Amino acid sequence: MLNQAEKTKTLSAVLVDDDHQFRAGIRSLLNFYTVQDQSISVVGEANRPDLALSLVGDKQPDFVLIDMELIGGDGLSLLQQIQDSGSSCKTLVLSGHEEDSWIYQAMQTGADGYVFKSQVTQQLQDAIASIMDDQIYLPPEVATGFFRRFQTTQASLPSQIGQPCDLSERENEVLYWLVQGASNVVIAKELYISVATVKAHLTNIFLKLQVTSRTQAIVAAIKMNLVQS
Template sequence: MNGTKELVSILLVDDEPHFRQGIRTLLNFYNNSSGVGFNIVGEAASVEQALKLTTEQHPALILLDLELPPEDGITALHRLTELSYKGKVLILSGHQQDDWVFRAMQAGAWGYVFKDQLATQLHEAISTVINNKVYLPPEVATGFFRLFHYYTGQSLTAGNGIQLTEREREVLNWLVQGASNEQIAKHLYITVATVKAHLTAIFEKLGVASRTQAIVKALKMGLVCS
């Protein structure tokens, strides 16, 4: 068994060849220094190429730029949803404005990393996302929450119809802060199994199917404060 490592299939989507080369270099470095391997199954420079390769290769993870003329990465996210894509999407973008982060996460991304922070954040971001957790570094999360709280002020009435127990609200608050099931359990002095049971109930009440969707909906409806 020694010498074998889990391989994560990755699709690179960016219209700049030099940038894709840089990502390949980083992933190769990670392959030589970590227990998880990354296998690049394709590269795309447009939304249509990305959709075609996704259908053919079924990558576990898509590293997606938001600038893909003549369309953009938000369009790609919506199209991937229409294709019932089952993997994860991590945004790698030069756009640092709050509304870009908001739109990308709302459209189904699992994480967002600024391109000028890739060298220090990409490995952690990929590791977080492939473990079914949302990745938002501090400089992204601050603006993300700020914008969601703006929308919360317009949406509080809608949230009144969601009846969460006090414990479910506590679990949801920790979820929004990016805590893992294990961390939530530790904070609330309950078991991981209990956390999972609460999350199942929360997802059902919110009408969502993932942690990302739950975070987006909870913040948008004013169900949590942070």
């Protein structure tokens, strides 16, 4: 059971969108949300990638909500910059683009989830809960079999993903469950190991695959045929 301190802890968020009215609407939604028994506080807003990156560095939010089209840049470049900065914050794309190609690009670049703006009121709270639980969130209508479709696409992997390499037996087991969309807690239960051990294995997997996020590791695993269906 959560103690009182845990119940009152607040998740911090940064909103990045070029439409100030949309940001205001999202801010209002977040004020009513509770995720993992925690309220949400918006600690910063930006309409440009450079301003957003500065906020991420200064505020160190728990998660960032990112539009794909921004003033003076785009969401993909911001996602990459956040990855390169070493920030541990989660990233959730809120986009009006519902085509698979946009989703592929965002997830390949390291986004933890993707929500259609047309369905934001129905999906946003669940999406935030998922990414904060170390899971990947995709709209239900595209989630089924999404990563398996990477096997039949010609999309290139991000340049930082290296060549196939040997993983230990345990690392392969962790990678298998990662591809299934399992959280660290679920992986730990399935393999009868601690969550800390799962995190250690994931760190090694990321290093060997030369990736920086769960989504990039999943994409790499599928493209390299490192896991079986």
